[in-house]
Amino acid sequence: xxxxxxxxxxxxxxxxxxxxxxxxxxxxxxxxxxxxxxxxxxxxxxxxxxxxxxxxxxxxxxxxxxxxxxxxxxxxxxxxxxxxxxxxxxxxxxxxxxxxxxxxxxxxxxxxxxxxxxxxxxxxxxxxxxxxxxxxxxxxxxxxxxxx
Amino acid sequence: xxxxxxxxxxxxxxxxxxxxxxxxxxxxxxxxxxxxxxxxxxxxxxxxxxxxxxxxxxxxxxxxxxxxxxxxxxxxxxxxxxxxxxxxxxxxxxxxxxxxxxxxxxxxxxxxxxxxxxxxxxxxxxxxxxxxxxxxxxxxxxxxxxxxxxxxxxxxxxxxxxxxxxxxxxxxxxxxxxxxxxxxxxxxxxxxxxxxxxxxxxxxxxxxxxxxxxxxxxxxxxxxxxxxxxxxxxxxxxxxxxxxxxxx
Numbered sequence: 001x002x003x004x005x006x007x008x009x010x011x012x013x014x015x016x017x018x019x020x021x022x023x024x025x026x027x028x029x030x031x032x033x034x035x036x037x038x039x040x041x042x043x044x045x046x047x048x049x050x051x052x053x054x055x056x057x058x059x060x061x062x063x064x065x066x067x068x069x070x071x072x073x074x075x076x077x078x079x080x081x082x083x084x085x086x087x088x089x090x091x092x093x094x095x096x097x098x099x100x101x102x103x104x105x106x107x108x109x110x111x112x113x114x115x116x117x118x119x120x121x122x123x124x125x126x127x128x129x130x131x132x133x134x135x136x137x138x139x140x141x142x143x144x145x146x147x148x
Numbered sequence: 149x150x151x152x153x154x155x156x157x158x159x160x161x162x163x164x165x166x167x168x169x170x171x172x173x174x175x176x177x178x179x180x181x182x183x184x185x186x187x188x189x190x191x192x193x194x195x196x197x198x199x200x201x202x203x204x205x206x207x208x209x210x211x212x213x214x215x216x217x218x219x220x221x222x223x224x225x226x227x228x229x230x231x232x233x234x235x236x237x238x239x240x241x242x243x244x245x246x247x248x249x250x251x252x253x254x255x256x257x258x259x260x261x262x263x264x265x266x267x268x269x270x271x272x273x274x275x276x277x278x279x280x281x282x283x284x285x286x287x288x289x290x291x292x293x294x295x296x297x298x299x300x301x302x303x304x305x306x307x308x309x310x311x312x313x314x315x316x317x318x319x320x321x322x323x324x325x326x327x328x329x330x331x332x333x334x335x336x337x338x339x340x341x342x343x344x345x346x347x348x349x350x351x352x353x354x355x356x357x358x359x360x361x362x363x364x365x366x367x368x369x370x371x372x373x374x375x376x377x378x379x380x381x382x383x384x385x386x387x388x389x390x391x392x393x394x395x396x
Contacts, residue, residue, distance in 0.1 A: 108364065110385040113378055115299035116290070118395065121281050122162070123300060124273045124313045124340055125292025 052080040055147030060088065061136030075140040082144075149282045154178050157185045157248070159272030165259065166266035166282050173262050177255045177269065184251040187213060190242050201240035220351065221246050228355030228366075249312060249350025252276050256346070269346075274312040274353075276346035288395050294337040294378050301384065302340075302376055303395040310346030314339055314357035315378075335380040336360050341367055342374045342393055349373070361385075 054077040063072040072088045151164040152174050163177050187196045196214055199205040210218070221234040221243055234243045248271055255269045256276040266279030268287060277287040289311050290300030304311065315338030339357050343349030352373055356363030367375035368387040376386045 108368065108385050108387065109391075110383050113293060113295075113301040113382050113384050115293065115296075116301060116303050118303050119285070119288055120290040120300060120303060121277075121287050122268060122270050122275060123290045123292050124275055124311045125294065125297070125338065 054080055054082065054141070054144040056080065057144070057147070059140040059143040061138070061140030061143075064135040073136045073140060075137065075144050077144050082141075150174055152178070154181075156181050157189070157251075157271070160270075161272070162268075162270045163255070163259075164268050165264050166279065167264070169262075169264060173259070173264070176262075177258050180255055180258060181251055181271070184213075184247060184254075187211065188217065188243060188247045190240075190244065197241065197243065217243050217247060217250060220250060220347075224351040224355060228352070228358075231358040232351065232355040245354045246347075246351050248272065248274055249310070249347040252350070253310070253345050253347040274310075274346055274350050275306075276310050277306065278308050286395075291340050291376060292338075295382065301378070304340075304342065304376075304393045305395045306342055306393060309393075310343050310349040312341050312343070312346060312350035312353040314341070314350075314353035336363065337378045337380050339363055339367075339378070340376045342390070344372050 054075075056077050056079065058074055058076050060074045061072060074086050074088055075082055076084045076086070149164065149166055150169045150171070150173075151162065153160050153162040155161075156178070161178070161181055163174050165174065185195075186192065189195045190197055190201070192198060196205065196211060200207065200210060200214070218234075218241075221232070224232045224246060225234075232245065234241050234245065236242050252269050252271050252274055253276060255271075256267070256278065259267045259269070260278075266281070268275060268277035273292070275289055277289070279287075281287055286305045286307065289304050289306060291302040291304065291313065293299040293301045294315060315336065336357060339353055341349045341353035341356060343352055352367060352370065353375075356367050356375060356377075359366055361377070361379070364375050364377040364385055364387060367373050374387045374390040374393060376384060376390055378384045
């Protein structure tokens with residue numbers, strides 16, 4: 001989703017509206033209520049507000065195309081609350097060999113990631129899967145709301 | 149400056165040509181992506197790849213672009229020790245993992261052939277840029293924070309090289325265990341690769357991501373490639389030459 005230049009905060013907000021949700025440290029979706037659009041499958045999902053109004057059980061969302069493969073998730077509801085979300089399918093080529101992993105890792109530097117400021121012309125990152133993830137999650141939550 | 153974005157192949161594709169460009173040139177680039185999608189989409193029943201997977205077209209009678217992509221896929225399979233493979237477990241072929249980078253590189257070639265020096269082509273976050281931006285500054289690419297789509301965690305100046313990120317912004321955080329929030333999940337969320345061009349960066353980013361953490365060591369050993377890996381523990385690791393591309 002790097003089609004927007006991020007030279008200004010306004011553009012960053014536009015990006016937020018496009019993505020429809022950001023990911024929080026707690027695994028839930030941050031909400032952007034101002035971007036609610038019921039017909040838009042990418043509209044934000046209000047997991048927190050509805051958190052304990054679901055029917056208990058496991059609900060598998062639809063499988064959605066993330067171009068490199070499909071994404072499919074399952075929402076597990078306990079006591080009316082979303083207890084966990086698991087990913088059943090995500091784009092990832094199946095490992096066929098273990099030889100590379102067995103090779104020694106060189107000493108490489110590491111850091112805790114941190115937001116950077118400064119001029120940017122465009123962004124590299126994988127959000128397609130996030131979109132497919134949100135679509136599948138929305139589908140699963142809709143089932144959970146109705147008890148299937 | 150001419151800049152246009154279209155939603156194609158399931159992703160936003162942006163083309164920017166810094167000097168004024170004939171509208172037809174940008175249309176040529178998008179037409180190229182439309183052709184690629186029509187030929188290679190496994191989600192289109194009438195695509196050539198679907199015809200091949202359905203057995204309607206034999207492997208001996210595929211088009212020249214298909215032949216080229218198959219050859220690249222086989223090369224990548226060998227280069228990655230089998231981690232990259234377009235053969236699907238359920239049967240059939242899915243070359244999507246290599247088509248994207250290949251299509252971006254060919255789009256860049258369309259611009260180059262037209263004499264364009266300063267441009268970028270960005271398809272879903274995989275990027276080929278060349279020359280300078282409209283302010284005559286080097287192109288700076290932000291690496292998206294996989295945990296927060298609104299921030300970037302690194303700024304890199306690829307200086308004409310290709311940049312591709314493989315991974316998902318939805319991995320890592322999703323399998324949190326509410327009963328054991330302290331649990332560390334040793335998983336790779338994303339890997340960004342800088343390569344000689346976007347095709348090379350893309351095919352090795354895809355392969356490296358499939359390798360997990362060892363994927364970064366794999367990139368480190370390749371000549372002409374650098375990588376930046378983000379784990380689900382929010383720590384990043386990078387190859388020994390990556391620092392040379394970090395924008396000041």
